[in-house]
Amino acid sequence: MITEQKLSLFEGWATASGVVVLLIATMVGPRLNPGMTRDELAVVNADKTRRISQLATTLTTVRQDHAALRTQAVETGQLLEQTRSELAALTQERDALLAQIADANARLRELDNRLLTTHMETAKLKEFLSLQEIQKERDEAAEKATKAEDRIRELTLQLHRAGVWP
Secondary structure (H helix, E strand, O other), X not given: OXXXXXXXXXXXXXXXXXXXXXXXXXXXXXXXXXXXXXXXXXXXXXXXXXXXXXXXXXXXXXXXXXXXXXXXXXXXXXXXXXXHHHHHHHHHHHHHHHHHHHHHHHHHHHHHHHHHHHHHHHHHHHHHHHHHHHHHHHHHHHHHHHXXXXXXXXXXXXXXXXXXOO
């Protein structure tokens, strides 16, 4: 009997603590809005459904934009790589052209030196030809003078033979 009394007391305490726990849980938990009707709940649910639909559409658009951007990034990467290879080719061509320019400049300096040498030789040749021409003119003048003297002698002899004395 004593155990039954203790058991009954224990049951009373358990029941009382259960009731207290139930009251506390009820007070702490979210309260129900008794003012919302089924129509209001349907409007709220429709609004949430519309919002979810808009978010799904936005998510789809964002995914498509992301895919397009990814495609553009890949294309841009390919173009960048192509540009790099073209730049490398242009750099090689530029270096080759610079080497050709240096070679052409060396040839041009050599030709300038040859031209200067040729001008100096031409000047010497002109001077030589001028001296020869002067000598030729001198010889021709001397020959003409000799011929003129011979002619004068001849005319003088003719005058002497004719009896005319100067």
